[in-house]
Amino acid sequence: MKKMKLSVSTLVLAVLLVASCNSKKQEETHQHDHAMEAAEEMVSPAENGEALAFKNEESDKVFHHYLAIKNALVEGDAETASEGAKMLLAVDGFKGQEAAKKIEDASDIAVQRDAFVALSASVEQLVASQVSSGAVYKQYCPMAFEGKGGYWLSDQEAIRNPYYGDKMLTCGRVDKVMGEL
Template sequence: MMKSKLKSSIVLSMLAGSLVLTSCGDNKKEKDDASDPMQHEMHQEAEDMDHAKETEKSMVEFKNDTIQEVYKQYLTMKDALVKSDHVGVQEAADKIVAAYGEAAKDNGIALRAKRFSDVSNIHEQRDIFSSLTKALEPVLKEAISDGKIYKQYCPMAFGGKGDYWYSDSEQIRNPYFGDKMLKCGRVEETIM
């Protein structure tokens, strides 16, 4: 009886330990990479090249040019958030507004994109990005004509509430945490 309880405790401990190791937080490999900045940069460059190759292969087409441009700028914004580049986020947001032209004043997506203009705090930008993502979902689903969009999810975003974003690649590049938890997330849905 005692041996059975001991075995159960050991199994439960091992299970709990494996869950901790597979969570979205930093793992040992990432910590090892961070200890040598040059090695981290080379590793990051290789990942960026892989992402660029994968992005080239997964071009998405939409039924109209406006949504095509909006999605392109959304991806640029997502990538800028991954790099914590607040200026790049603002530039992409301005291009989203410009894509709607005169209709921008009455368009929910353009109105959300306009909110980036005066915000340089990356955390506030990530908040607005969440709102923009929610507004884009029905538009993307309705307008896609060819290719795939990956709806991705991070359970750790916004204090554990979790949140979504869209990508043209299955590869996870988390816009809510950037390099702190670059690969935290999973593909929740594939939109075709």
């Protein structure tokens, strides 16, 4: 009788262990699938068509550093946004110095996001006519800044909102495409 209780207990424990492992494996598979879907949404134009390129090196550098700031704001990472702004300030001839300096100096993500509106406008003026291949997407969130709205630029059509980050990651729309698709 004791052997039978022990065998039944062992069997039940083994079934629970297998079920638990299968559940964990299914969860990991689901997480992997979700991560793959997110990665597919964030495919850059270089991987999904024509590579983004600019007519001059200055525009390329400015847009590259601008994207670093935008992506940091999407992630809610004030420190990385500040570092991106510092790199942007080092580009000779960039005219959005005031907004970039505000982002560099601020440790508060809300202050950085406020300054990012003006930075986006400056970067748009510089790169709008400089796209030689690929596309730059001008995107808009109507809910940003208490309903006043806010624009930003992206190298991807998929919306990744720098003004709300993970709170409203996909809030927005593409308003304009600059360059070739």
